[in-house]
Amino acid sequence: MTIKNIVREYSKLLKNVTHIPAKEVEILILHLLQKNVIWLHLNNDEEFTKEKELKELVLKRAKDFPMEYLTLKASFYGEQFHVKEGVLIPRPETEFLVEKAVEILKTIENPKVLEIGVGSGIISVMLARLVPGIKIIAVDINKIALELAQKNAQYHEVEDAIEFRESDLFTNVAENDFDMVISNPPYIQNDFKLGVNVMHEPGSALFGGVIGDELLKDIILGTKGKDIKYLLCEMGYDQLKPLTEFIKDIKHHKLNFYKDYENFDRGFTLEFKK
Numbered sequence: 001m002t003i004k005n006i007v008r009e010y011s012k013l014l015k016n017v018t019h020i021p022a023k024e025v026e027i028l029i030l031h032l033l034q035k036n037v038i039w040l041h042l043n044n045d046e047e048f049t050k051e052k053e054l055k056e057l058v059l060k061r062a063k064d065f066p067m068e069y070l071t072l073k074a075s076f077y078g079e080q081f082h083v084k085e086g087v088l089i090p091r092p093e094t095e096f097l098v099e100k101a102v103e104i105l106k107t108i109e110n111p112k113v114l115e116i117g118v119g120s121g122i123i124s125v126m127l128a129r130l131v132p133g134i135k136i137i138a139v140d141i142n143k144i145a146l147e148l149a150q151k152n153a154q155y156h157e158v159e160d161a162i163e164f165r166e167s168d169l170f171t172n173v174a175e176n177d178f179d180m181v182i183s184n185p186p187y188i189q190n191d192f193k194l195g196v197n198v199m200h201e202p203g204s205a206l207f208g209g210v211i212g213d214e215l216l217k218d219i220i221l222g223t224k225g226k227d228i229k230y231l232l233c234e235m236g237y238d239q240l241k242p243l244t245e246f247i248k249d250i251k252h253h254k255l256n257f258y259k260d261y262e263n264f265d266r267g268f269t270l271e272f273k274k
């Protein structure tokens with residue numbers, strides 16, 4: 001079959017999982033052939049030689065398997081990152097967290113940052129790319145994530161700025177000399193029923209406890225305990241109120257919440273007095 005006909009045939013299998021079935025089949029074809037879109041449009045009438053491999057990917061996609069896990073790639077902050085099953089796929093709303101952090105870090109000379117829950121490495125890698133002189137320790141409990149983040153740091157040529165370390169929150173971080181802690185921790189309630197689009201991602205990256213904000217609270221207390229000035233976190237759209245209540249009882253200087261692209265409350269900047 002020609003590429004054009006393959007796209008027509010296989011997109012029928014994806015009608016129920018995406019509103020852009022033909023586009024997704026094209027993306028999978030390009031992934032298999034390691035070609036770009038221009039090539040595809042110039043070679044639409046060529047015979048397609050990897051139908052067996054394509055079929056396997058399309059059938060997985062038809063069961064709501066994320067495109068990013070099939071193509072092993074995702075975009076974040078206008079850049080490309082490697083992704084892998086077993087590690088959270090980057091979300092566009094996390095770009096706000098990076099933006100807020102960069103604003104502060106650019107005012108500090110050679111800042112030192114601790115990232116908790118590095119996942120694929122998108123936050124630490126972008127900070128290392130955008131903030132001159134930065135040094136980061138990036139931790140996670142997931143070994144696959146730490147390996148992937150390291151690979152992304154190498155791909156973006158910032159591996160010298162980031163030390164990756166296995167640690168459950170602060171337990172393996174003896175250092176106290178950070179200017180900032182940054183985290184997009186798991187913050188969903190344990191028994192929340194996830195949509196099909198998220199169920200292939202690791203629960204350890206999504207669920208934050210019985211209420212959902214337990215890890216966020218531990219990170220707030222840990223940052224305060226280490227006498228670190230800034231804490232920036234992503235959070236759930238419904239966590240502004242409980243976190244405001246929680247933080248009210250902890251001595252701090254400033255607390256600002258921010259919203260995401262859809263105007264949901266999505267995170268906060270907490271500043272302690274030094």
Ligand SMILES: C[S@@+](CC[C@H](N)C(=O)[O-])C[C@H]1O[C@@H](n2cnc3c(N)ncnc32)[C@H](O)[C@@H]1O
Binds near residue numbers: 117139140168205
């Ligand atoms: C929501 S994901 C965020 C990943 C990445 N930073 C991002 O923004 O895409 C949360 C990450 O926290 C990690 N994590 C969960 N519990 C942790 C803990 N107790 N200590 C350190 N990392 C943890 C998970 O393995 C996961 O990689």
